[in-house]
Amino acid sequence: MDLSTVLALNAQRHPEKIAVIFGERQYTYEAFNDEVNRVANALIEKGYKKGSKVAIFMKNSDYFMIVFYGIARAGCVAVPVNFRLTAIETEYILSQSEADLVIGDEISEALLETVNATLTKSVPIVSVPQSQSGENTSWEQFLSSSVVQPNIHVSILDDAEILYTSGTTGYPKGALFHHQAIINVSTAFTLISQFSRQDVTICMAPMFHSAQLNLINNTAIAAGMTCIVHRDFNPVQVLEDIERYKVTTLFGVPAMYNAILNVPNNNQYDLSSLRACFYGAAPMAPKLINDAIALFGTDQFYNLCGLTEAGPGGTYLTPEEHAEKIGAGGKSMPLLIARVVNDDMEDVKPGETGEFVLKGETIMKEYYRKPEETQKTFRDGWLMTGDLATVDEDGFITIVDRKKDMIISGGENVYSVEVEQVLNSHPQILEAATIGLPDEKWGETVTAVLVPKPNEKIDEEALLTYCRERIAGYKVPRQILYVDVLPRNTSGKILKYQLRDAFMKEG
Structure with a gap:
């Protein structure tokens, strides 16, 4: 069964149930399904075929969800793009994914036009809800008037989405998934979360992330839940909406939980409706977990430890296991096998360190148009993480x-x-290393360790401006440190663990 059929079945089963709430806009499952049909029919009417790549470049919204399911229903392939990326980074993804169309929100339109000017072949832009340029198409101009479900057969093995994750070469890699893998992610997470039609969740993490998109959104829609969509993360708004809508489940990264815990008078909100809280994407300190348990009034916390290439998937730690194993990643998620192996693919002994590897039914098909990277990533069917x-x-x-x-x-x-x-392209820097150092708020803080060129004194503000022009803001170093020489092994590779150890001891 494909993604959009799951939605259509729920529109038949309980058409009047509220599916999505975004601000003052609400959609029943029937109305949400109709809007999805309008997007799918628009794509078909405009000549897009099965397999056409449609990029989504927008912040969280009801439109994002409608577009995503409309793309799936038309048999096209969704390419969610991180809206924080610069024009250079966005241009690479649109080119590498062979995007045929990009649907963005108003605030992204100017950047997308800049990108289009650099592309070998420009990509049509749909701006939601209203284009500020006569060159592009507004939402209502784009939509079809037909709410009839299109007669397009979508196989469970048809490509459904490409999720980009940065690679060690510095260029993003697109993890390609077919419909069955994404459905498997929802099946696996339902077994973990026990999501049901009675649940209400808040979508507060960015939807271009696989955790929010595949684990939470798709599973919630499959279960017939209500999704409260937040455009941006605002901890006060989260608390208010938990109380207002009687939210039952919550997913967030540790930094989000930390922000909620730092809201003044947060204990004055009625959070008693919450039955389960999920965290992931970064390590969460035991103290932060225990403080969140105290605030939310439930000990039903789940640690999700996975990666995009696995759907996302990996390991999870149940609430019961937190009592003795807090801080651990957990054991294999359903439909996956997780192991820790040595270089010969043999399981390591307890206490030993090895590589975390995965095999199962939620794993990506390949890195799109990167056969060598794909080959390196798989070994005898195992995903080498x-x-x-x-x-x-x-x-x-x-x-x-x-x-x-x-x-x-x-x-x-x-x-x-x-x-x-x-950093290494900056004229005053001889060489640079980037490490993550522990940070109570962010989990890790991006730290640049620099060796300046002889007789050069680096203007740090100018350097940060230089970085912001070339990479997304969250990648820009928050801390700059200096050394005379970077430690290296006999092969010439920088020993970053030595830098981490040295600066953690100093800090």
């Missing part, structure tokens, strides 16, 4: 480091090589 982990005597897996030197700051993945490419 590049993450280093340990396993204890009870079989609980914990991620301890990353071969790829990825930094997770505020739930966003930041790859050190990508930042270093920008």
Whole structure:
């Protein structure tokens, strides 16, 4: 069964149930399904075919969800793009994904026009809800008048979405998924979460992220739940809406929980409707977990530890397991096998460190148009995550480091090589390394360790401006440190763990 059929069935089962709330706009399942049909029919009427790539470049909204399901219903492939990216980064993704159309919101229109001017082949732009340029199409101009479900056969093995995740080469890689894999993600998460029609959830993490999109949104729609969509994360608004809509489930990255805990008088809100809270995308300190349990009045907290290429999928820690294993990643999610192995693909012994690998029914098909990267990522059917982990005597897996030197700051993945490419291009810098240092608010803070060129004194504000022009804001270093020389091994590779250890001891 494909993604849009799951929605259509719920529109038949309970047409008057509220599916989506965004501000003052509300949609029943029947009305939401009708709007999805208008998008799907618009794509078909304008000549887009099965397999056509449609990029989504917007903040969270009801429109995002309508567009995503409309793309799926037309048999096209959704390409959600991080709206925080610069024009250079966006141009690469639109080109690499072979996007045939991009649907963005008003605030992204100017950037998308800048990108279009650099593309070898320009991409039509639909601006939601209203175009500010005569060159592009507004939402109502784009939509079809027909709410009839289009007669397009979508196979469970047809491509459904490409989710971009930064690579160690500095260029993003598009994880390609077919419909069955995404349905499997929802099936697996339903077994974990026990989502049901009676549940209400808040969508507060960005929808271009696989956790919010595939784990939460798609599972919630499949279960017939109500989704309260927040355009931007606002901790006060989250508390207000939990009380107002009697929200029962919540997903957030640790930085979001930290922000909620720091809202003045947060204990004055009625949060008694919450039955389950999920966290992931970055390590969450035990104290932060316990403080959140105290505020929300429930100990039903789940740790989700996975990666985009797995759907997302990986391991999870149940509320009961938090009592003794708080801080651990957990055990395999349903429909997945998680292991920690040595270089010979043998399971490591308890206490030893090895690579975290996955195999199962939620794994991506490939990295789109990157056969060499795909080949390197799979070994005998196992997804080689590049993450280093340990396993204890009870079989609980914990991620301890990353071969790829990825930094997770505020739930966003930041790859050190990508930042270093920008830093090393600066005329005053001899060489640079990027590391993540522990941060109470962000989980990790992006830290640049620099070796200036001889007789150069770096203007840090100018350097940060230089970075912001080339990479997204969340990738820009929040801390700049200096050394005379970067530590390297005999092969010439920078020993970043030595830098982390040294600066953590100093800090």
